[in-house]
Amino acid sequence: MIHFNELTLDGKEPVYMQIAGYVKRQLLLGRVSPGDRLPSRRDIAAQLSVNPNTVQKAFKLMEEEGFVHTSGNQGSVIHADAELMARIEEELTRGLVLSFISSAKEINLSFKKVIDLVSEHWEQP
Template sequence: MLDFSSLILNNKDPVYIQIAGFVKRKILLRQAQTGTELPSRRELAAVLNINPNTAQKAYKLMEDEGFIVTNTNVGSMVYVDAPIYSKIEAELTEAMVNEFVSAAKEVNLSFKKVIQMLTDKWDSD
């Protein structure tokens, strides 16, 4: 079962979006794969100390995006195939890059300096 206890919610983004993002990151890291069970909506609400309706909204979003399926007899579980994985990878990668570029521009870093810093960091790790 996917453990949500490490999810730290922020005040910036809607909670249901943060829950879906957490599951997407777990999928990208291959810590959640097809068949990984999710807690019930009520269990998730209790773990995160959120309203059960918010948990329901998160599950609905994830179902609509196709990376979880719900069976009334079994509950909800992760579903990932190659196109879903690729979509999640592209979405999360683009978000990270957009956030980084915005932050770099905000402090007036030059493109050349950013590329050099990225190259240095990439090669050092």
């Protein structure tokens, strides 16, 4: 079962989106798998010290995006097929790249310098 005590909330995006993003990252990293149950909304709210309504909003988003299914007697379960995993990977990668590009532009790095730095460090652990 996924634990939310590793999630550090920041003020950069809404908390419910951070919760959903955390579940996506855990899925991509293989720390949770399709079929794994999520803790109850109240348990997550308690772990993160947030309002249960915020967690409910995260669950609604995750259900709409199709990677969490909820049924009354089984609770909420992670669901992901190959197509959904590819879509999540694309979304998270795009976010990282856009954030990196924005930061690089803020400090006036040239495209060539960015490519050189990425090439230099790509193979390092």
